[in-house]
Amino acid sequence: MSNSILLYRLFDVAEEISLEQVEQILSRRRPTSRLRLAIARPRAVHIPNPPVTVELGDEQVSLAGRNFTVNFTGKVYDLGVISLLMQVSLPPETGYDQIRSLAIYLNDSGSCAGIFQDRLCRIQKELAGTMKHPGVQGFEEDYTIFYFQDWQPDWDPVPLLLAEAQPVSEQVRRETLRHSFSYGPDDLAIITWASALVYDAAGSYDIPDLLEFAATQLLELRYYDSLLSDEMARMYDAIEDAETVTRFRRLNQYRHIMNRLMELVVDVNEITERIQNSLKVTEDVFYARVYGAALTVFRTRAWMESIERKLSVVLQNYTMLSNRMVNQQSTVLELAIVALFLLEILLSLPNLLR
Incomplete structure (x- = not known):
């Protein structure tokens, strides 16, 4: 993975979904897999019924007046949840100010709602036969992760996490950075209510998967x-x-x-x-x-x-x-x-x- 903005939309669509049937249906036309964390030892993280991950393809999307290549991925959980991920790949020359402007735009515009709904409708129709008591409506969550393999020490994570153009107080800054974690010199995870920042020079996707x-x-x-x-x-x-x-x-x-x-x-x-x-x-x-x-x-x-x-x-x-x-x-x-x-x-x- 390169530097990216990961936009998640999670939808509760049924009481339960049969993942075995999901795999059989989706694997006929698209690459599918079961979630498995890359770095963690096999017994360190126990997932009784890992969600099915399906690749939904790439697309060019206009955001804040610029064209970006975005990759769509879906995860289907046995709990009745379909999670859609839109990964906005940031070109290598993208600077901090551009990333902050894009974060503010994505937070304020709501321009991606239609894109997610369109893909949700498609995958729901495809998986209708795998769902027990489908038809749940009105329950969804959104979450944004700023993912970096190349993070500069002088970049400030707070404006990205808050999607804020104006300076904030020290109290707000402390509260925003309260849940910060680092295992080594080349990784960092900062978690807030609506967003997270993940820096991992090795390119591991484990932390975003845990947050999802x-x-x-x-x-x-x-x-x-x-x-x-x-x-x-x-x-x-x-x-x-x-x-x-x-x-x-x-x-x-x-x-x-x-x-x-x-x-x-x-x-x-x-x-x-x-x-x-x-x-x-x-x-x-x-x-x-x-x-x-x-x-x-x-x-x-x-x-x-x-x-x-x-x-x-x-x-x-x-x-x-x-x-x-x-x-x-x-x-x-x-x-x-x-x-x-x-x-x-x-x-x-x-x-x-x-």
Whole structure:
């Protein structure tokens, strides 16, 4: 890789995608592979089901009044995410001021949205048969990585990361550079919420791949947090509706609500477990620090805690409905016992009156 700007768009398109089927379909016409980090030792980073990477070709694109050669790559994750990467290759003569101007243009213009949507529609049509419960809409993440094999010591990373033309305060500078990592003299990784800068003289793509994985986890956690919010609203509406019907119909509606709640809890627990275990850094301390910092910057822990709180509320409502059902069934049982007792008295009355 040469100096490049990597523009990522990640889209949640389905509940799950069969990567085996994806490989079979895409490999007929394009080069495909499974993600594997280049430098890390085989057992240092564990990916149970690596995403399928597919080459989508090169193209000439006009950005900020200049023509650039861009390469498009797609990654398909079993979690139901399609990630599209537009790699803008910077000519060797491109200076720092030009890179900063391009960073500001890309941040402000939104000119690439149509390009990504067009390629997403194409690949979705091609992979429609591989998706379980497709049709998820409105959940996407974007991320920008400034990638350098040739980084000059006098270049300032802060204006690139913030896409900022004006000087910033020392406080903002410290906060921007807070998550900076370097393994040796010829590498550097700086991670922020919306962008990252990666310098690697050897040309390794491992850090961008780790950051993309972290962004995928963030996207999935956002989706399931929203799903739980929607399901909780439906749950409250269903409970209110159940309160308006007769007692015997109410018990049946309670059972239906409880079954739905338990299915929801099981499904969300299963998927969040898969999200958290989709990538594990086990033996490489440097990669573990970078990946952990990315998850911290993306606030995945906060999203996970939000999901756990909502699951707790769902379980509390399940317990409440269960207690109501037990109480109502106990009441019905008591009434049945009283009825049987009265019936026995009525049946024995003729004998008592003789």
